Amino acid sequence: MTRFAIAGAEIFDGTKRRPLHAVVVDGARILDVVQESVLPGDLPVQRLPGGVLAPGFIDAQANGGGGVLLNDAPTADGVRTICDAHGRFGTTALLPTLITDSPAITAKAVASVKQAIANGTLGCLGLHLEGPFLSPERRGAHDASLIRTMTDADVDEILSLGIETLLITVSPERIAPAIIRRLVDGGAIVSLGHSNATYDQILTAVDAGARGVTHIFNAMSPMTHRAPGVVGGALDSGELWCGLIADGHHVHPAAIGIALRAKRQPGRIFLVTDAMSTVGSGQQTITLNGRTVWRRNGALELEDGTLAGSDLDMMSGVRYLVKQVGVELGEALRMASTYPAEFLKRPELGGIAAGARADLVHIDDDLKAKAIWRAGVRLDA
Template sequence: MKKVVLAYGPRGFGNYTFDTETLEFSGSPDTRSGPLIIPGFIDIHTHGAFGIDFMSATVDEMRDLCCELSKVGYEGFLPTTVTAPVAQVRQALARLPDDPMILGFHLEGPFISPRYPGAQPQGDIVDPPVGVSEWDPILDDSRLKVITLAPERPGGGDLIRRLSNRNVKVSIGHTEATYTQCREAFAMGARHTTHTFNAMRPLHHREPGAVGFALTENDVFTELIYDRHHVAREAAEVLLRCKPESRVLAISDSTMAAGVPSGTHLKMWGLDCHVSEGTVRLADGTLAGSAITLLDAFRNLKEDFGWSTAVNACCINPRIALGLSTTEARTYLELDPDLNIVARYDRKK
């Protein structure tokens, strides 16, 4: 069936004729009215959702997670680890099913700074390996797409070079790196920052730190958790004013708490957590990842910053970052005026 829609199509944002069978667009995007069609969401940083945690999930639970995320508009995602012993990470990766929604994995930790662990288990933090290591099978895994590390740690530079040479996206995060150390990491191949503003050396007028680097380096992709708790609207606006729109990546950084009722108590990564008012926190109030999906982030971004920012950050820029097609998405979503998903169109194989 063909319908005239308002869509982010092959020639930008505007009106097209959209074929719901072939997912092809035709016409010229010269006006802006009608049902809204956007590409499916790509989340490069999620630890789980709907009561399912990637680090402990079974194969069937990961399939269930794929199903649940498809209902909230996901086309694909990178299951993301937390800091843990190598054996535990290997076991989690061994349980990843072969599913088209799973685009690889994101290794967050254990090569991070103990000064900025966030909710990562501090006892399992280690320095990046130098030479032969028990981590080699994980670091050499072809499914590894993104790694978060602290470049200032001993061995950090060697690992950045090693992984960027095989096109793994190296992301600076959970770090006390100075601005200069971030610039050095960039020269070695680091091209992302992880949940920018969170768990990194903050901006100071005499030491801009990792935040200053993220704001001023146009060639770096900057992750942003926009649940309105991790980052204030005004700080997000600073980021969006400083960065090219094509370099801001909305992420959920969701945990198993996403989609779980407020008031729920959880045991997550060995830590006692509480879900409340759209957040998940440790007993001391520290944010422990998020309780949103990218659909929530999309709605927040659209409300606060407009269509272009929301579509680029949630749908387009993650594709650019991962080297996926930006003109032939595998999934398109039809949204109503309240940004509810009313239809999902998947490309036939």
């Protein structure tokens, strides 16, 4: 096992800042966090030029990156490319996300993720199936012709996939609570999204075991004073965790601030990118289910202006929260690491402490990612 220390940056361990400390890494795990002054003289030290060393970012919704979209390249190599592309922006772990597609493409995506994990692909946590069990009225950029209702056979197939961290987005008004319960009891994490559900339907889904809401505010019934909708249910239920796309296009900064102040806990709001293949690439157009998506002024849009995923990376999301919304840096970092780790039930991630996986990101004073360590392996941005 390779043992070394990382020093020279202020450490944010997921709870507090720890100046003049170092992280001691032993192989893929963190051995300890100690004062620099007590480091053994013979221990190799990777010295950083200031900045902050934080837990690596965790993205529960990444459709693509590095020129690769999972729907278009459902292969183990495609998954690795997506993980490596987001690594340049501080993301040490992610869920490759499949947008609503045909059963054949879905099967290939499942196989590709399982193969990537078997290959030891650094950064691949599991799989997020975003559809096809969604509301046609709130489909967003999803292809309406591929959206369908969930059958018992679908549940059986989902529960037989054998992927440790499996997140599935469903529309609760189109799925019986008993089905949600079956999915949860079988080990899947159920998130509610692309939904026209009522507030009461959201609470019923929570009682059945739903754990999250997919990209809050987007593609869901809004909150009004007589009909709180999905947004109201998401903020009012302490059981629900809420993904948020903080790119300046999907949600107004004032709405983000209001949501952060309103969210009932212990569930929290956490960052996701909903990134497409453009992140980490020079692509200006992509194709989604046969439709052209345009990269325009930091957003991705169909011809009619409908947002189609994002052009966001996690480091930019953290920076937006701090500089445009006024979120304190430590809380923004928790939204990118600690909270998604808790949502995904991955206690070995999201913090810097003895026994945690050595997933780390070095951030400079301009809030840009300079290097990451995934399971103790360094990748410079």
